[in-house]
Amino acid sequence: MKKVLLVGSPNSGKSMLFNRMTGMNQRVANFPGITVSTHAGMCRDNHELEVIDFPGVYSLQYISGEEEVAVQAFNNALEAPVGEIAAVVCVVDATRLEKGLFFALQVREACRAAGHPMVIASNLTDILSRHGMAIDANGLSTEVSVPVVPVSARSGDGVLALVALLGGEMPAPTSLLAKNEIAVDQNRLRNLAEDLTQAFGPKGDYLLQSHNKADQFFLNTFTGGISFLLIMFLLFQSIFTWASPLMDGVETLIGATAEAVLPWFDDGWTRDFVADALFGGLGSFLVFVPQIFILTMVVGMMEDSGYLARAAVICHRPLRSFGLTGKSFVPMLSGVACAIPGIYAARTIESPRRRWLTYLAIPLMPCSARLPVYGLLIAAFIPDQTVLGGWVGLQGLAMLFIYLFGIVAGLLVVAVVSRFDDADKDDTPFVLEMPPYRTPGFLTLVRNAWERSGDFIKRAGPVIFWVSLVVWVLGYMPNYGQDLGESWLGYAGRLIEPIFAPLGLDWKYGVAILASFLAREVFVGTLGTLFGIEDSEENIGSLADQITASGLGLASGVAVVVFFALASQCISTLATLRRESRSWRLPAQLFVGYGVMAYVVAYLCYLLVGAVV
Amino acid sequence: MINSAPSLWQMSRGKSCVVTGFDESIRANIRMRLEELGFHKGAVVTCSTSPSLGAPKLYQVANSVYSLEQPIAELVQIQSLQA
Known part of the structure; x- marks a missing residue:
C-alpha cells in the first residue's frame, strides 16, 4: 500500500478533502500540547492508497513549537524510501492562491530533494466557478512541473480525477524553479508565488469585495x-x-x-x-x-x-489587557455554563500560551454547577426583599455579584500569572487570517458535535467512574450506607474539620465540601442528607432554614460562597483539562493552587464580614 | 505620489501603502511569518477595516485578509500610497 501525504495551509479545506477521500469524519487541526495530530485512512476509491493527513501549517519554516512538531512529522514522513509514497498532495485554496502557492512551492522543493512525486490540489474551485472565475491549472502545472488538479472537497468535483492520478506512476519534480540556481531561497519562492498567481490565478476580486x-x-x-x-x-x-x-x-x-x-x-x-x-x-x-x-x-x-474570527477581533483588545486573546472570549463564555465545553472551545486558540492562560480562567467562570450552592446560601442569608421600588431583588442582586466575582477573579488571576510569565517568549502573535464567509454545512456540524460529545464521554467517563467509585466506597463503608456521618467519608470530614473550623464550618460542611469534589452540586444533596432532608435539591427553602438554625453565620456563608467560586474541585473539569493538555500537571496545579487561593480568600472574607456584621 | 508614514497601524480604512521594512525590534520569527503571509518589502497592503476602540485592524495583502494587532502592525514600516 502506497502512502499519500496530505499537506496544506490552515483553512485550505484540507481536512474536508481528507474526509472526502477516505470517507472518514476527522476533525483535523493543530491542537495544544498534542505531539502531532495526524490522521490516516484508506482511500475509499483506491484501496491501494493510504491517505495521511498532516496538521495545517503556513510554512515549512516553523515559528512555534506546535508548528515545529507538525513540520518535523512531515519531514520524517518524507524520509520514506522512494516508491513508498504515491505522492505528496498539497492542498491550496484557489480563492487565495498566492498564500497557498508559496507553501506549495516550499513543499515542491522538499519533494524534489526527497525524490517523491507531488500534486497540487486546487481546492474550492466550486466557489470560484460560482462567481465566473477559474484558475489556469494547465498553465500553472507546466510552469511548476507538478500536476495541478482542480477539486472541490465540498462537492466532490475533481476528487476522482485526483485519486486516479495518485493511482498511477508519477515522477518527482526534478527541475529547479529558478533557472541557473542551485537552491531557491524563500524570497524567490514568495516572488514566484506572486508571479504565478498573477499569471494563472483567478482574475477579479469579487470575493474579497463581498467579504x-x-x-x-x-x-x-x-x-x-x-x-x-x-x-x-x-x-x-x-x-x-x-x-x-x-x-x-x-x-x-x-x-x-x-x-x-x-x-x-x-x-x-x-x-x-x-x-x-x-x-x-x-x-x-x-x-x-x-x-x-x-x-x-x-x-x-x-x-x-467565518464569524468566530470576527468575534475574536472584537474582543481582542479588552482581553489582551489581561494577557488573553480575543479568541479566549468564546471559551470563557462557554465556561459560564460549564467549564468542560469551554475547555473544548479553547482549541481554537492557536497560541499555546494564550490557550494555557485561557485554561486558567475557565474554571473560575461561574458555571451552572455552582448555581445550586449559591442559591442555597443566598436563600439562607439574603432576605427575599426588593429595593428601588420593587425593581431590584436583593437575592438576584447577590447572585449577580457572585457571578461577577467569579468572572473578575478569573481575569485577575490570568492578569497576575501573565505578568510573572515571559509574555513574548516563543508566543504566537495575534496575526489572524480572516477566513471567507461561508454557509456552514448542517450535517458536518451535527457530525462534529456528535463526535465531540462521544469523545467527551470516552475520555472523561472512565475518570468520573473511578472517582465516583472511590467517593461512594468512602461514603458507604463501613456501615453499608446506614449513616453518612459514621462513614469513612464522615470520619474524613471530622479529620478535616480543623481545616474548615477557621471559616466557622463544622464537620458536616467539611463532608459536603469533600463530596462536592465529585460534582459541585453534590454539596447541596450531601448537606440535605446530613440535615435529614430528602430531595434537598427541590427543598432548598427547608435546607436553608436548617442551615441558619444550625447557627451558621453570614461570615461563614460568604466564606463558603467564595470558596466555591474560586476552588477548582470539579473532577470532570480536571479530567477534561488533563485530556486536553495531555498531562496531569495543569489540573494538579489548578486543583492545589485554586484550592489554596479559595481557602485564603474565603478566610479573609470571613474575617472581614465578621468584623463588619 | 508617495508620502512617508511610519507604520501599518497608522493606516486608516481604505488606504493603501507599500511595505518598506520592519522595525529593528521585531522578532525574527514574527518577521518571517509576516513576510510569508505577504507583508514583505515592496508589497502593497490595503487597510480594509479599522474597527474602533483599538481592536486589531484588517489588512488586505494579495488575495488574503489578515487581522494584525497594534504591537505587531506598529513594527511594519510603510509608505502610504495616494491616488
Missing part, C-alpha cells in the same frame, strides 16, 4: 456591536435554554433506566452501588453531554461561517 462589505457590518462599532451581542445572546440561549430539554431528557432516560435496572438487584451494597455510584455519579456527568453537543454545534457554526 469586505460583510466585515464593514460585523466589525462596525454600532452594527458590529449589536450583532455581536445578539450572537452571544443566542450562544447563551443555546447553552442554557435549548440544551435544557435535552438535558432533562437525558436525566429522565437515566432515571427510567435506573428504575428498570434496580429491581434486578436485591437490597444490599450492589444495589446501592448501582443506584448511587453508577446512576448517581455517572448520571450527573452524562447530563452535561447535550449541553456540549449544542454548544459544539453553535460554536462550530460560528467557526465555519
Whole structure:
C-alpha cells in the first residue's frame, strides 16, 4: 500500500478533502500540547492508497513549537524510501492562491530533494466557478512541473480525477524553479508565488469585495456591536435554554433506566452501588453531554461561517489587557455554563500560551454547577426583599455579584500569572487570517458535535467512574450506607474539620465540601442528607432554614460562597483539562493552587464580614 | 505620489501603502511569518477595516485578509500610497 501525504495551509479545506477521500469524519487541526495530530485512512476509491493527513501549517519554516512538531512529522514522513509514497498532495485554496502557492512551492522543493512525486490540489474551485472565475491549472502545472488538479472537497468535483492520478506512476519534480540556481531561497519562492498567481490565478476580486462589505457590518462599532451581542445572546440561549430539554431528557432516560435496572438487584451494597455510584455519579456527568453537543454545534457554526474570527477581533483588545486573546472570549463564555465545553472551545486558540492562560480562567467562570450552592446560601442569608421600588431583588442582586466575582477573579488571576510569565517568549502573535464567509454545512456540524460529545464521554467517563467509585466506597463503608456521618467519608470530614473550623464550618460542611469534589452540586444533596432532608435539591427553602438554625453565620456563608467560586474541585473539569493538555500537571496545579487561593480568600472574607456584621 | 508614514497601524480604512521594512525590534520569527503571509518589502497592503476602540485592524495583502494587532502592525514600516 502506497502512502499519500496530505499537506496544506490552515483553512485550505484540507481536512474536508481528507474526509472526502477516505470517507472518514476527522476533525483535523493543530491542537495544544498534542505531539502531532495526524490522521490516516484508506482511500475509499483506491484501496491501494493510504491517505495521511498532516496538521495545517503556513510554512515549512516553523515559528512555534506546535508548528515545529507538525513540520518535523512531515519531514520524517518524507524520509520514506522512494516508491513508498504515491505522492505528496498539497492542498491550496484557489480563492487565495498566492498564500497557498508559496507553501506549495516550499513543499515542491522538499519533494524534489526527497525524490517523491507531488500534486497540487486546487481546492474550492466550486466557489470560484460560482462567481465566473477559474484558475489556469494547465498553465500553472507546466510552469511548476507538478500536476495541478482542480477539486472541490465540498462537492466532490475533481476528487476522482485526483485519486486516479495518485493511482498511477508519477515522477518527482526534478527541475529547479529558478533557472541557473542551485537552491531557491524563500524570497524567490514568495516572488514566484506572486508571479504565478498573477499569471494563472483567478482574475477579479469579487470575493474579497463581498467579504469586505460583510466585515464593514460585523466589525462596525454600532452594527458590529449589536450583532455581536445578539450572537452571544443566542450562544447563551443555546447553552442554557435549548440544551435544557435535552438535558432533562437525558436525566429522565437515566432515571427510567435506573428504575428498570434496580429491581434486578436485591437490597444490599450492589444495589446501592448501582443506584448511587453508577446512576448517581455517572448520571450527573452524562447530563452535561447535550449541553456540549449544542454548544459544539453553535460554536462550530460560528467557526465555519467565518464569524468566530470576527468575534475574536472584537474582543481582542479588552482581553489582551489581561494577557488573553480575543479568541479566549468564546471559551470563557462557554465556561459560564460549564467549564468542560469551554475547555473544548479553547482549541481554537492557536497560541499555546494564550490557550494555557485561557485554561486558567475557565474554571473560575461561574458555571451552572455552582448555581445550586449559591442559591442555597443566598436563600439562607439574603432576605427575599426588593429595593428601588420593587425593581431590584436583593437575592438576584447577590447572585449577580457572585457571578461577577467569579468572572473578575478569573481575569485577575490570568492578569497576575501573565505578568510573572515571559509574555513574548516563543508566543504566537495575534496575526489572524480572516477566513471567507461561508454557509456552514448542517450535517458536518451535527457530525462534529456528535463526535465531540462521544469523545467527551470516552475520555472523561472512565475518570468520573473511578472517582465516583472511590467517593461512594468512602461514603458507604463501613456501615453499608446506614449513616453518612459514621462513614469513612464522615470520619474524613471530622479529620478535616480543623481545616474548615477557621471559616466557622463544622464537620458536616467539611463532608459536603469533600463530596462536592465529585460534582459541585453534590454539596447541596450531601448537606440535605446530613440535615435529614430528602430531595434537598427541590427543598432548598427547608435546607436553608436548617442551615441558619444550625447557627451558621453570614461570615461563614460568604466564606463558603467564595470558596466555591474560586476552588477548582470539579473532577470532570480536571479530567477534561488533563485530556486536553495531555498531562496531569495543569489540573494538579489548578486543583492545589485554586484550592489554596479559595481557602485564603474565603478566610479573609470571613474575617472581614465578621468584623463588619 | 508617495508620502512617508511610519507604520501599518497608522493606516486608516481604505488606504493603501507599500511595505518598506520592519522595525529593528521585531522578532525574527514574527518577521518571517509576516513576510510569508505577504507583508514583505515592496508589497502593497490595503487597510480594509479599522474597527474602533483599538481592536486589531484588517489588512488586505494579495488575495488574503489578515487581522494584525497594534504591537505587531506598529513594527511594519510603510509608505502610504495616494491616488
